[in-house]
Amino acid sequence: MCGISGAALEAGDVGPILYDSLKRLEYRGYDSVGEAAVINGKITIKKDAGKIDEVERKLRISDLRGTVGIGHTRWATHGAPSQENAHPHTDCNGRVAVVHNGIIENFMELKQELEAKGHVLKSRTDTEIVAHLVEENLKLKIGFVEAVRQAAKRLDGAYALAFVCADEPNKIVCVRKESPLVIGVGTKASYLASDIPAFLPRTKSAMLLEDDEMAVLTCDQIRVMKVDSGEEVVRKPFTVEWSVETATKGGFPHFMLKEINEQPLTVRNALRTQPIYLELMASAMNRAKKIFLLACGTSYHACLAAAYVFANLAKIEATPVIASEFIDSYGALIDADTVVLTVSQSGETADTLTAVRGAKDRGATILGLTNVMGSTLTRLSDVYIGQNSGPEMGVAATKTFTAQYSVLIKIAVALAQKRQTMSSKDLERLEGGFDQLPEWISATLSSQNENVRRIVEKNSDKGSFCFLGRGVSVATALEGRLKLLELSYLPAIAYPAGESKHGFISVVEEGYPVLFIAPKDEAYPKIVGNVMEMKARHAHVVSLVEGNDDQIASLSDETIQMPNGIPPPLTPIVFIVPLQLFAYRMAVTKGYDPDFPRNLAKSVTVH
Numbered sequence: 057m058c059g060i061s062g063a064a065l066e067a068g069d070v071g072p073i074l075y076d077s078l079k080r081l082e083y084r085g086y087d088s089v090g091e092a093a094v095i096n097g098k099i100t101i102k103k104d105a106g107k108i109d110e111v112e113r114k115l116r117i118s119d120l121r122g123t124v125g126i127g128h129t130r131w132a133t134h135g136a137p138s139q140e141n142a143h144p145h146t147d148c149n150g151r152v153a154v155v156h157n158g159i160i161e162n163f164m165e166l167k168q169e170l171e172a173k174g175h176v177l178k179s180r181t182d183t184e185i186v187a188h189l190v191e192e193n194l195k196l197k198i199g200f201v202e203a204v205r206q207a208a209k210r211l212d213g214a215y216a217l218a219f220v221c222a223d224e225p226n227k228i229v230c231v232r233k234e235s236p237l238v239i240g241v242g243t244k245a246s247y248l249a250s251d252i253p254a255f256l257p258r259t260k261s262a263m264l265l266e267d268d269e270m271a272v273l274t275c276d277q278i279r280v281m282k283v284d285s286g287e288e289v290v291r292k293p294f295t296v297e298w299s300v301e302t303a304t305k306g307g308f309p310h311f312m313l314k315e316i317n318e319q320p321l322t323v324r325n326a327l328r329t330q331p332i333y334l335e336l337m338a339s340a341m342n343r344a345k346k347i348f349l350l351a352c353g354t355s356y357h358a359c360l361a362a363a364y365v366f367a368n369l370a371k372i373e374a375t376p377v378i379a380s381e382f383i384d385s386y387g388a389l390i391d392a393d394t395v396v397l398t399v400s401q402s403g404e405t406a407d408t409l410t411a412v413r414g415a416k417d418r419g420a421t422i423l424g425l426t427n428v429m430g431s432t433l434t435r436l437s438d439v440y441i442g443q444n445s446g447p448e449m450g451v452a453a454t455k456t457f458t459a460q461y462s463v464l465i466k467i468a469v470a471l472a473q474k475r476q477t478m479s480s481k482d483l484e485r486l487e488g489g490f491d492q493l494p495e496w497i498s499a500t501l502s503s504q505n506e507n508v509r510r511i512v513e514k515n516s517d518k519g520s521f522c523f524l525g526r527g528v529s530v531a532t533a534l535e536g537r538l539k540l541l542e543l544s545y546l547p548a549i550a551y552p553a554g555e556s557k558h559g560f561i562s563v564v565e566e567g568y569p570v571l572f573i574a575p576k577d578e579a580y581p582k583i584v585g586n587v588m589e590m591k592a593r594h595a596h597v598v599s600l601v602e603g604n605d606d607q608i609a610s611l612s613d614e615t616i617q618m619p620n621g622i623p624p625p626l627t628p629i630v631f632i633v634p635l636q637l638f639a640y641r642m643a644v645t646k647g648y649d650p651d652f653p654r655n656l657a658k659s660v661t662v663h
């Protein structure tokens with residue numbers, strides 16, 4: 057997730073406006089920043105790695121002159137944070153500049169094609185090829201707007217792109233597919249941005265671009281058109297009623313709720329991980345004699361679920377270990393035949409990094425999965441993947457959990473293909489599931505929000521909760537418990553459901569709330585038995601069931617209905633969503649701030 061912005065003014069300079077808008081978009085990314093403006097028929101660019109204020113001190117980006125310009129704040133996906141990889145990117149002649157938020161999936165093919173035509177690429181990003189595609193089209197003398205339109209038709213993936221061109225200096229052309237892009241209609245000024253807060257102090261009049269639409273902005277006109285046909289679209293502006301603060305949270309009262317609701321998009325982004333990195337990780341794991349999955353907290357729960365998919369899809373043992381226990385418990389086993397796949401949202405968790413260093417010292421290969429490119433984990437890893445969730449502002453991990461686990465499943469699938477352990481039918485079913493995941497998450501969010509609110513209100517006086525699941529749902533249960541515990545300060549419990557009768561059951565008395573995670577997977581018949589055991593002790597049973605499941609529903613006091621037919625390995629990604637909402641609502645009901653739970657830090661950098 058990055059932030060893009062643009063301004064086309066009648067008079068004055070864009071520098072201060074772009075700087076201000078990028079500051080407001082900083083929550084979308086902050087490892088590099090840059091601006092481009094057309095001045096005297098030439099494009100001038102100021103960009104560098106670093107937070108916006110650091111780059112401002114160094115380059116004075118707020119001083120950029122020119123009436124038309126674009127800006128970018130980056131959250132690296134392709135290529136580490138560096139001056140070359142910072143946006144805007146230009147073509148060979150520096151006549152076109154582009155900023156981008158999203159992922160160009162077919163950039164490798166396009167890069168090869170452009171290099172064969174003699175283009176020289178300067179960065180390691182997927183974005184730069186787009187400037188060169190436009191350059192190629194400009195050679196056909198079709199004009200800037202048409203050159204962008206034809207370039208956009210060649211792109212696969214998700215993108216919000218904005219371009220300036222030295223040949224037509226009064227225009228910004230922007231294109232949207234799946235990544236957010238909003239236009240601000242000012243007085244003798246037009247703006248664009250990834251999000252409304254970027255221009256809210258300047259105008260409350262906004263216009264949304266839909267997927268596969270583009271717009272041409274000048275200071276006094278905004279033309280919207282379809283990318284495929286070039287046909288003009290009539291789009292009326294609307295008035296934004298939000299304050300800047302509400303707008304920064306996407307209209308939600310808290311970042312956590314915004315981030316829970318972002319998951320259809322962040323899961324889709326995670327599933328777009330370039331196959332080459334999946335392949336590199338799968339090859340290393342296939343060669344290894346021992347595989348460990350290493351992490352803390354929520355990231356550990358993603359690893360726990362991943363152990364199930366590595367075993368069931370790739371038929372390989374990958375042992376999940378809590379990082380702070382790793383060297384003490386397994387140090388004696390680690391050697392050059394060991395692969396340690398390390399998962400850390402921040403890439404800076406001290407316990408995780410210490411374990412990684414211990415494993416490196418013993419000769420292990422380190423694979424890293426993180427949300428922060430350029431973090432220490434990426435520097436310690438032999439191969440790393442950025443999960444591309446964008447910054448997570450809520451202290452409790454939500455969207456980064458579902459994205460981490462999505463990438464881990466993709467690695468398991470790559471490994472399964474290499475080891476030929478999955479039938480083509482199973483593979484097809486799983487891939488169909490990947491396509492449907494964003495829809496299943498959206499459907500759950502819209503159908504269960506009120507239901508979860510009601511269940512929370514009914515149970516908010518309970519002093520403790522228990523979460524039970526079997527198989528892959530044990531990870532969901534543990535993660536649901538962690539969210540509730542850390543946000544509501546309730547001593548919640550989670551168990552593999554089968555284990556619950558070996559001790560926990562003594563706690564259960566009339567009305568004790570037990571939440572069952574009960575998808576219709578291979579563990580289903582057994583979990584029915586576990587629900588009965590709890591009911592027999594008069595527990596208050598709340599079950600997360602597939603929509604058509606009457607059996608568990610009839611045994612439960614309350615149900616949370618989930619979509620039908622989710623392939624079992626994917627269930628944690630959807631079933632965790634109502635549990636995140638449950639923890640969020642419980643915290644709010646109790647009067648706690650879900651974004652900043654007491655005693656917790658987003659990144660735990662101490663042992």
Ligand code: F6R
Nearest residue numbers: 353354355400401402405452453
């Ligand atoms: C829970 C949470 C923490 C982190 C843990 C690891 O909501 O956020 O448990 O998951 O501190 O952090 P990373 O993934 O940054 O290593």
